[in-house]
Every structure is written in C-alpha cells, then in structure tokens.
Amino acid sequence: MDLKDPQISEWKRFYRSFCFAWSGIIHTFKTERNFQIHVFISIVTLIVGYFVHFTKFEWIVILFLIGGMLALELINTALExxxxxxxxxxxxxxxxxxxxxxxxxxxxxxxxxxxxxxxLSNHISFELFK
Ligand SMILES: Nc1ncnc2c1ncn2[C@@H]1O[C@H](COP(=O)(O)OP(=O)(O)OP(=O)(O)O)[C@@H](O)[C@H]1O
Known part of the structure; x- marks a missing residue:
C-alpha cells in the first residue's frame, strides 16, 4: 500500500493515515499493559470530573494531561x-x-x-466544607 501513490486522492490518503494511526493505538492498547493502565486512569478521571463538576479551565488542563500522557506512552512504545x-x-x-x-x-x-x-483537592475540600 503506497501512501505516496499520485492516483490516490488527498482525502483518501488522509483517511488511510487516520486508519493507520487508529490501528497503532488499538495495537498498543492490546499489547502494552502500561497503556491499558493509563487508559483506565484516564476514564476514571473523566468520570470523577463529571461528578465533581470540573470547571471549563480544569477540563482543558485534564484533557491536555490525558492526551499528553497517552501520546507519550505511544511514542515510548514506538521507540521500544x-x-x-x-x-x-x-x-x-x-x-x-x-x-x-x-x-x-x-x-x-x-x-x-x-x-x-x-x-481534585480543590473540589473535595469544597464539597466537605460547603
Ligand atoms: N537491547 C537491550 N539492551 C540493553 N538493555 C535493554 C535492551 N532492551 C531492553 N533493555 C532494558 O531492559 C529493561 C526492560 O526493557 P523492556 O524492553 O522489557 O521494556 P519495559 O521497561 O519492560 O517496558 P514495557 O513493559 O512497556 O515493555 C529496561 O531497563 C531496558 O532499558
């Protein structure tokens, strides 16, 4: 499969790149225990955030942390x-x-x-002392 094939439209190339990236994520999830742990912690964090009502800014920070962590773990796996x-x-x-x-x-x-x-401590102390 040649991504540089001029016969293939830009959109098809973009779609294929997306499929390759997705299969890299799935393969890493299936084979790397650390990645599974990070995904699990990320899901727990999102659920907790929903229930304690993170502010918009806190969501942005948390999403950056989760995205960065997962991306870094993928790069680490690639390097390995x-x-x-x-x-x-x-x-x-x-x-x-x-x-x-x-x-x-x-x-x-x-x-x-x-x-x-x-x-989290911000929210927990707020819940306890309100
Ligand atoms: N070819 C190698 N030469 C020298 N040291 C290596 C080599 N391969 C792995 N190591 C070392 O052995 C240890 C374990 O490496 P391994 O490849 O099993 O990754 P890991 O840290 O167990 O990560 P993961 O669990 O994500 O695979 C690390 O300290 C690593 O630096």
Missing part, C-alpha cells in the same frame, strides 16, 4: 519497538534509549498526578 527491531542483544545504547523514553513518561505521569491532586 524500533530499539527491539535494531537489536535483540544487550547494548548500553539500547538501554539508554529505552530508559530515557521511559523517564519521559515517568516525569509526565508524576506531574499529571500532582496536578490532578491539586485540582
């Missing part, structure tokens, strides 16, 4: 695949690459949890 494709032997550079990508996910996850707690 590429490294595994290049070598199955133990290589310090392969370890450095995988660990740096995992570190990126970790940094984002920690900050997301901190921001999530700040937003």
């Amino acid at each position: 695949h590429v490294v595994d494709l290049i070598t199955s032997e133990f290589k310090p550079l392969a370890k450095a690459a995988k660990d740096a990508a995992a570190g990126a996910v970790f940094v984002y996850a920690i900050l997301s949890v901190i921001i999530g707690i700040i937003i």
Whole structure:
C-alpha cells in the first residue's frame, strides 16, 4: 500500500493515515499493559470530573494531561519497538534509549498526578466544607 501513490486522492490518503494511526493505538492498547493502565486512569478521571463538576479551565488542563500522557506512552512504545527491531542483544545504547523514553513518561505521569491532586483537592475540600 503506497501512501505516496499520485492516483490516490488527498482525502483518501488522509483517511488511510487516520486508519493507520487508529490501528497503532488499538495495537498498543492490546499489547502494552502500561497503556491499558493509563487508559483506565484516564476514564476514571473523566468520570470523577463529571461528578465533581470540573470547571471549563480544569477540563482543558485534564484533557491536555490525558492526551499528553497517552501520546507519550505511544511514542515510548514506538521507540521500544524500533530499539527491539535494531537489536535483540544487550547494548548500553539500547538501554539508554529505552530508559530515557521511559523517564519521559515517568516525569509526565508524576506531574499529571500532582496536578490532578491539586485540582481534585480543590473540589473535595469544597464539597466537605460547603
Ligand atoms: N537491547 C537491550 N539492551 C540493553 N538493555 C535493554 C535492551 N532492551 C531492553 N533493555 C532494558 O531492559 C529493561 C526492560 O526493557 P523492556 O524492553 O522489557 O521494556 P519495559 O521497561 O519492560 O517496558 P514495557 O513493559 O512497556 O515493555 C529496561 O531497563 C531496558 O532499558
């Protein structure tokens, strides 16, 4: 399947790219436990947000965090695949690459949890003391 085929219209190319992207997300969801955990936490956060009535600004922040987390996890998975494709032997550079990508996910996850707690604590203390 050649995406650069001039016979294929721009819209068809765009649609195919969308299908490839979607299949990447589904494949990652089926094969990566960490991605499944992030999706689960994201769904729980959305449900909690609905019930505690996040403000418009809080929704924007939460959606950015969820989108960023899932996108970062997808990039991390892509990098793991590429490294595994290049070598199955133990290589310090392969370890450095995988660990740096995992570190990126970790940094984002920690900050997301901190921001999530700040937003939620606002609502919980409001509910308790109103
Ligand atoms: N080819 C390699 N050479 C050296 N170290 C590697 C290599 N492949 C993986 N590692 C190291 O082994 C550990 C586990 O790597 P692995 O590929 O299993 O990913 P992971 O961290 O378990 O992530 P996931 O569970 O998402 O697959 C990491 O510290 C990684 O850096």
